[in-house]
Amino acid sequence: MSLAAVWSFDGTLADESGNGxxxxxxVSYTAGKRGQALVGDGSxxxxxxxxxxxxxxxxxxLTVSVWWKQTSHTDSDDWGDILEYTDVDGASRRLERxxxxxxxxxxxxxxxxxASNRISATGLGVGSGEWFHLVVRRTSSERSAWxxxxxxxxxxxxxxVVGIDASNDLRINYHASGSDVGETxxxxxxxxxxxxxxxxxxPVGQWKLNGTATDNTVYGNDGTVYNGAAPTDDTVLNRKCYTFDGSDDHVEVPYDDAFDVTEELTMSAWVRSDVDPDQTADNDWRGIxxxxxxxxxLLLEEGGKFSxxxxxxxxxxxxxAPSSYFSVGAWHHVVYTHVATTGEAEIYVDGELANSKTFTTTGTIDTNTSHWQISEDGTHWNGEISDVRLYATALSSEAVRQLYENRATLDDRGSLYGHELVERPVRRGADCARYVSVGSTAEVAALRDGTDVYVNSAKRTTLNAQGTASLSVSDGDIVSADEPLYSGNQVPGVPVGWEGTRFAWRNNRHGPITAHVYATxxxxxxxxxxxxxxxDNPATTTTVAAHAHVTVSTGDDDDQWILESDEPVVVFLEPGADYRPxxxxxxEITGVPGGGMRVVAVEDSTSVTAYASDGSSSSTTLNRGEYWRPYSNSQYDGxxxxxxxxxxxxxxxxxxxDGSDMTTFFGRRGFATEYVLPVGAEFVTFAGLEENATVDVYDPSGSSLDSKTVGGGSSSNDDVPTYLQxxxxxxxxxxxAGTKFVCSAPQWAMFENRTSNDETTFFGSSPGENHYIAPTRLPTAEGVVEAEAFDETQFGPSTALARDRPDGLEIGGELHEL
Structure with missing residues (x-):
């Protein structure tokens, strides 16, 4: 693990690391460096x-990172704690004024x-009322502050390090400190x-231009669209972008001191130009x-040179950049970096380094109080612009390449971006440590000894390995744990890791439906x-507040439904029966049919092939909202x-x-290698994508019971699934309850409740190394990267460094901040 906790304090006390x-x-909030911050009043x-x-x-x-603004410098502010804990020797450990x-x-x-040492400093060169970033770092040989x-x-x-006393809470904003506390x-x-x-x-700013000129960083520096610049389809990023007429269309963003980037800089944009600048009086360059x-x-200059x-x-x-990197009518990804202190500059086009230069002039980048503008720098852009970004750091070549290859559709054709990477520990199988509850009871099981289980941050119980519990909950409660937690019963809830922006379903019985929606x-x-x-036009529109739950009702019990959101949500359906996440x-999604499977498309002209574990296959083409039933089983046997x-x-x-639930097909990022039954089951069914995988079975005490080998699969076709019941x-x-299944390769799973006969989607995890790290899929001919190539549980609204390693994305390494 690396990141243990991150609190943005942007109107919430939630930990955004995924660790619960x-x-x-x-507490009280005030304007922060990014979004909101805690008022340091001792609450x-x-x-x-x-x-x-x-x-x-x-x-x-260890490392502690804090954004901090000190507004008062009096005797009463001395030694005001902003972060405090008690160590195992009973001593108070503090970060304070x-x-x-x-x-x-x-x-x-x-x-x-x-035990006795401390570090401190006064007169740090940061004026009263100015935000600054403080890091306290401890290595094996040095303790330092930055x-x-x-x-x-x-x-x-x-x-x-003298260890923390786990029986006492960690305390933030413990004393009045004459300051405001931001992201920690x-x-x-x-x-x-x-x-x-x-x-x-x-990141200083990001303007997706997908229908608005909203800034999608925490700075919130939204732009104003002038003179008819309008949204249009964006074929490279598979969403909307803005088109500009080359005459006077542009976007303006008022000055903010965040734009005073002085040491390092990166500018990035996706662009498509309808003209080739040719040094005429009114067309010698185009502002990006x-x-x-x-x-x-950042410009396109005469002769088709990005600069x-x-x-x-x-x-x-x-x-x-040489003119060979530009083509009229083609989409290009352009990135420019400059390090003012060394004079190093680079320009990239479509992920490749097009030119580099080291200038002898060094120092800091000039500043003024001017606004930021898109499609204007004396002359205006003629064509489309999308996903404009400004960073106060120089991205590495690896980061630029990743930004280009990943495009901007990382959350099922929604709008989540590489710079929003969060360093979360990998829990394949749907981030199986946090669930949004539906109903009055949550049945859960633990993988490891000492698993603390919480409901809305209040500790409810501690479970040992393969232990189970029945928790009293309400709709929208968050059930979480500090270790993998398994769920599944008639109303199992939804793993937070199953967040997305586009969902669909068919319902033909037990209507009307109540859809539980939680904004993650x-x-x-x-x-x-x-x-x-x-x-194409919604029957219902509703707003869900961040970290809140609402219900949306549908009236027809024989139809297909599509739910789309502009921000990630999780969804659980509760009709009269047939409950399902x-x-x-x-x-690409995988599963085992019960009484019948219903495939629903969310886009027109979608070609679908169903590959069965017996080697057969079937294909069809669906339009938006149409459904298809290629296979069926009985009792999930087949x-x-x-x-x-x-x-x-x-x-x-x-x-x-004999049951009243439905189960859900899901993608590889939901597959898991370990499952623990929260209730007794009649049968458990698995589906996977690796031949000859084994499933070992252990009783609730941990003793070995059995080992099974999956059937099906194909050495010549990776799309053919495996099957085991x-x-x-x-x-x-x-x-x-408490029976554990350990799989040699990641699996989809479901079980039938022994008592109620309800078939239930089974949520597992992969705490070891046996899980899918989906490879980066290179762009298709249309330039769109398939969202399934990325693990959504790894992305969140926070900045980070990240690298791809066997146990997941983690801070540091080869992939720098995107």
Whole structure:
């Protein structure tokens, strides 16, 4: 693990790391560096000490990152704690104000980790009322503090950190400190210097231009569209973009001090031009994006040369890409970087380094109070522009390439972007540590000893390995744990990892339907379409507040429905029966039919092939809202099916006569290698995509019961699935609550409840190395990367460094901040 907790304090005390370290308390918020921040008035936020937090304050490495603004410098502000915990020796460990009245500049004092040592500084060169970024880092030999990416103080250390007392809460905003506290992060390792600098130089702005000129970073620097620039279809990013007429269409964003990028810079945009600049009086260059009076700008110049430039000390430093990188009418991804302190500049086109240069003029990039503009720099853009980004850091070549290859459709053709990577520990099988509850009871099971289980951040119980519990819950409650947690019963809820922006289903019995919708990150506008009436205009539109739950009712019980959202949500359907969680529409999903499967398309002319584990296959083409029934089984006994499509589809499978649930087909990122039954089962059914995989069965005490080998699959066709059913009637052991299944390759799974006969989608996890890290799929001929190539559980509204490693995306390494 790396990131243990991150609290943005943007109107919430939730932990956005995926580890469930949510805070509680009655606090006040104010404007922050990014979004909102805590008012440092001593209104304490308490956080139970989970294993992930305990890992931070043990061993010999840790990193604490805080955005901080100190507004007062008096005696009463001295030693005001913003982060405090008790160690195992009973001592108080604090990050706090220092000798606050000694200077009008920022100060701090910290004694994290050591028995007696501390580091502190006064007069940090940050004025009163200015936001600054503070990092306290501990390695095996050094403890240091960093302000705005620069080391300001250090000392030698040795030995291990004095551990945290897990019986006492971690405390944030513990005393009045004459300050405001912004995003706070805890890492259980020492970040590198580059990583610290990346955290301090966050993305400055991102304008998707997908129908609005909204800034999608936390700065919220929204633009205004002038003179008729209009949304149009964007064939490269598979969503809307803006088209500009080359005359006067443009977007303006008012000045914000976030635009005062002085040390390092990256400008990035997707563009398509209808003209080739040719040095005529009115057409010698075209502006992509820039600051007025040219502190920095990105252009298409005469002869079809992309160029980037900055002014340093009044001198323009410009770099051009060769004209061979530009084609009229084609989409191009253009990235320009400049490091003012070294003079290094690079320009990339379509992921490739087109030119590099080192200027002798160095220093800082000039600043002014001008606005930011898109499609204007003396002359206007003629064509389309999409996904414009500005960073206060120079992206690496690896990051640029990743940005190009990943395009911008990372959440099932929604709008989540690479720079929003969150360093979350991998829990394949749908982020099986957090669930949105539906109904009054949550049946759960644990994988490991000492699993603390919470409902809405309040600890309910601690489970040992393969232990089970029945929790009292309400609709919209968050059930979470510090270790993998397994769920499944008549109303199992939805894993937060199943978030997406497009869902669909068919219902032909037990209507009307209540759809439970939970917004996992931001306020979401949700549209529900009844496809027989009008597949293109919503029957219902509702707004879901961030981290809140609403219900949407449908009236017809024999129709197909599509639900689309502008922000990630999770969805659970509750008709009269046939309860089921929904998996986001995707281009490849797998499962086992029950009484019958129903494939629904969300786009016109979607070609779908169903590959069965017996080697047969079937294909069809569906329009938006149409459905298809290629296979059926009885009691989930027969074949597994893998659906492969050229557009997003969904599939639910209706239970047969003895049960009242439906199960859901899902993609590889939902597959898991370990499952623990939360209730007794008649049978458990698996589907996978690797031949000859084994499933080992263990009783609730952990003793081995059996080992099975899957059937089906094909060495010549990776799309053919495998199948296995373990039925109590065909084995010598019982499938009791707590029974564990360990798979050698990731599997889809379901079970039938022994008591109610309800068929249930089974949520598992992959805590080890046996899980799918989906490869990056290169762009298709249309330039769209399939969203299923990415693991949505890894993405969130936060900045990070990331790398792809066997146990998931983690801070550091080869892939820098996107």
């Amino acid at each position: 370290n949510d805070g509680s308390g009655s 304490t936020v308490t956080v139970p000490v989970s294993s992930s937090i305990e890992n931070v304050f043990t061993g010999d490495e 220092g000798d606050a009245n000694a200077s009008s500049e920022a100060d701090f004092w910290c004694n994290f980790g050591e 302000v705005n990416g620069s080391k300001v103080v250090s000392e030698s250390v040795s030995g291990s 992060r805890l890492y259980d390792r020492a970040l590198s210097e580059q990583e610290i600098q990346q955290l301090s130089r966050a 994006c820039s600051r007025v009076s040219s502190p920095y700008r 980037g430039s900055v002014y340093v000390g009044g001198t323009r430093l410009k770099i051009d 990150r931001n306020d979401a506008t949700v549209e529900v379409y009844q496809t027989s009436n009008d597949p 929904l998996y986001p529409a995707n281009t 074949v597994a099916v893998n659906l492969v499509a050229d557009g997003p589809v969904t599939c639910g499978t209706q239970a047969d006569g 373990i039925d109590e009637g065909n084995v010598s052991y019982a499938l009791d």
